Amino acid sequence: MIEHSHLRIIQALHTNGTLTEAANTLCLSQPALSHQINYLEKKLGIALWQKEGRNLRLTQAGMLLLDVANQVLPVLSQAEHTLKAYREGRCGILRIGVECYPCFEWLNAVIGQFMQQMPDIDIDIVHKFQFSGLEGLLNHHIDLLITPDLIKKEKIHYEVLAEYQLMLLVSPDHPLAADKPITPEDLCRETLLAFPVSMERLDILTRFLAPGHHAPAHIKHIESLEIMLQMTAMNRGVCVLPEWLANLKMNHLKLKKIPIGRKGLSQQLFLAMRQRDKSIPYMMKFKQVGQKAAGNIMKE
Numbered sequence: 259m260i261e262h263s264h265l266r267i268i269q270a271l272h273t274n275g276t277l278t279e280a281a282n283t284l285c286l287s288q289p290a291l292s293h294q295i296n297y298l299e300k301k302l303g304i305a306l307w308q309k310e311g312r313n314l315r316l317t318q319a320g321m322l323l324l325d326v327a328n329q330v331l332p333v334l335s336q337a338e339h340t341l342k343a344y345r346e347g348r349c350g351i352l353r354i355g356v357e358c359y360p361c362f363e364w365l366n367a368v369i370g371q372f373m374q375q376m377p378d379i380d381i382d383i384v385h386k387f388q389f390s391g392l393e394g395l396l397n398h399h400i401d402l403l404i405t406p407d408l409i410k411k412e413k414i415h416y417e418v419l420a421e422y423q424l425m426l427l428v429s430p431d432h433p434l435a436a437d438k439p440i441t442p443e444d445l446c447r448e449t450l451l452a453f454p455v456s457m458e459r460l461d462i463l464t465r466f467l468a469p470g471h472h473a474p475a476h477i478k479h480i481e482s483l484e485i486m487l488q489m490t491a492m493n494r495g496v497c498v499l500p501e502w503l504a505n506l507k508m509n510h511l512k513l514k515k516i517p518i519g520r521k522g523l524s525q526q527l528f529l530a531m532r533q534r535d536k537s538i539p540y541m542m543k544f545k546q547v548g549q550k551a552a553g554n555i556m557k558e
Contacts, residue, residue, distance in 0.1 A: 407459060424525055425499060
């Protein structure tokens with residue numbers, strides 16, 4: 259039978275690369291760790307790792323167990339945290355996944371209000387996933403997912419948090435800094451500054467440029483919103499942000515927001531959760547607080 263400790267050993271071997279460092283990470287002696295590995299290999303009847311000089315390399319069987327460890331250990335960790343919360347008299351822990359870089363400005367306000375109203379709930383924020391946020395939700399790595407993508411799945415329930423317009427931001431002296439909406443052709447000469455997400459998740463590409471077979475001259479990925487805005491202000495590129503966030507940031511930087519297309523480019527923000535969890539009181543409370551905060555911030 260594969261145990262929790264075996265999965266932690268496989269992870270440590272892969273992460274550290276040597277038996278000595280893996281043993282130190284696990285607070286074990288090197289002989290004790292070797293004994294446990296040999297015991298597991300004997301029980302399974304297959305080698306899990308090979309030596310390459312001083313380093314270790316997982317075999318195909320070892321990589322399979324590593325995949326299992328990466329899936330199972332976060333779930334066990336979440337269960338342990340929740341049980342600890344129950345033991346200490348708290349209601350639980352709410353793990354929130356975020357697949358929307360611009361949403362952190364909004365999320366900060368939501369979390370503050372939520373924790374005031376639900377003081378017995380702890381919150382963890384997860385914004386990097388091994389696979390995708392939706393898989394993290396289905397595999398119980400997180401409890402809620404904030405995402406602009408509506409991907410219908412069995413057992414997943416979606417709530418609309420907000421609807422808003424996407425706007426192009428440019429410096430005031432940029433050739434596009436006029437009041438008229440931009441066209442796809444206007445962006446073909448530009449460097450688009452974008453968050454590091456896959457191309458199919460950039461609405462400016464999939465919904466505005468791609469239908470007419472257009473593309474920006476260059477795409478530069480920037481993880482920091484503040485750096486992206488500074489580069490835009492210095493004419494190093496253009497960027498696309500939700501209008502509510504653009505309004506907040508334009509107070510600090512000299513930027514011009516331009517409508518995208520004659521009809522505009524709208525987007526929705528969703529809160530996804532497991533179907534069976536939608537009636538949990540603190541889930542419902544987070545949805546209520548989130549929708550109210552989104553409504554307030556987008557009126558400003």
